[in-house]
Amino acid sequence: MAVFGGRRRADDPDLPPGQYLTHDFPVLSAGPTPTIDPDDWEFSIRAETGGIHRWSWPELLALPSEDITVDIHCVTSWSKLGTGWRGVSLDTLFADVETGLDFVMAHSYGGYTTNLILDELLDGQAWIAYEYDGEPLAPEHGGPARLLVPHLYFWKSAKWVRRLVMQSEDHPGFWEQYGYHLHGDPWREERYA
Numbered sequence: 328m329a330v331f332g333g334r335r336r337a338d339d340p341d342l343p344p345g346q347y348l349t350h351d352f353p354v355l356s357a358g359p360t361p362t363i364d365p366d367d368w369e370f371s372i373r374a375e376t377g378g379i380h381r382w383s384w385p386e387l388l389a390l391p392s393e394d395i396t397v398d399i400h401c402v403t404s405w406s407k408l409g410t411g412w413r414g415v416s417l418d419t420l421f422a423d424v425e426t427g428l429d430f431v432m433a434h435s436y437g438g439y440t441t442n443l444i445l446d447e448l449l450d451g452q453a454w455i456a457y458e459y460d461g462e463p464l465a466p467e468h469g470g471p472a473r474l475l476v477p478h479l480y481f482w483k484s485a486k487w488v489r490r491l492v493m494q495s496e497d498h499p500g501f502w503e504q505y506g507y508h509l510h511g512d513p514w515r516e517e518r519y520a
């Protein structure tokens with residue numbers, strides 16, 4: 328068979344191993360899209376010190392925000408390069424949070440959870456995103472706001488994020504309990520445990 332012609336996506340240096348490029352924006356949700364009235368929306372961070380840090384929707388929008396252009400990689404093998412978001416850095420949200428714990432469980436409206444390492448959410452690595460491509464984030468993509476952790480497989484970017492809870496151990500979240508990797512680095516192909 329001729330081997331000429333097709334450019335192999337796997338050889339694209341911007342693509343992690345085993346990923347292919349898509350120009351669509353697939354929707355992957357384990358359940359229905361929750362309806363969240365911005366008046367009822369809140370985001371919180373809970374640390375072991377008992378302190379709960381809470382933001383209403385207007386309070387979130389009043390925080391300094393950033394334009395973010397990043398590549399995203401889904402464990403089902405699609406990658407999308409140069410996606411554009413607007414949101415608040417987790418550095419801003421964690422600024423006044425005192426914690427000695429290393430791990431975080433993200434909880435979403437609707438019940439989805441995913442586990443993360445606090446150090447991997449700081450230093451410009453993660454955001455609460457509320458715009459995509461210059462528009463309010465669509466409900467099916469996690470609107471009004473989702474976690475954005477682009478250096479990990481996209482299942483870690485919890486849609487409809489509601490709170491982050493500090494935890495002393497790296498307990499598995501929703502997909503991690505079904506065998507997805509606890510960490511999920513696409514460059515190391517940490518797909519399944």
Ligand SMILES: Nc1nc2c(c(=O)[nH]1)N[C@H]1C(S)=C(S)[C@@H](COP(=O)(O)O)O[C@H]1N2
Nearest residue numbers: 353354355356357435439468481482485486
């Ligand atoms: N709350 C919630 N967040 C979620 C999911 C989900 O089912 N529920 N799916 C995850 C998975 S597996 C992926 S690949 C991305 C998909 O995001 P998208 O639908 O905007 O492409 O969201 C992640 N965040």
Ligand SMILES: [Mo]
Nearest residue numbers: 355401402482
């Ligand atoms: Mo996914």
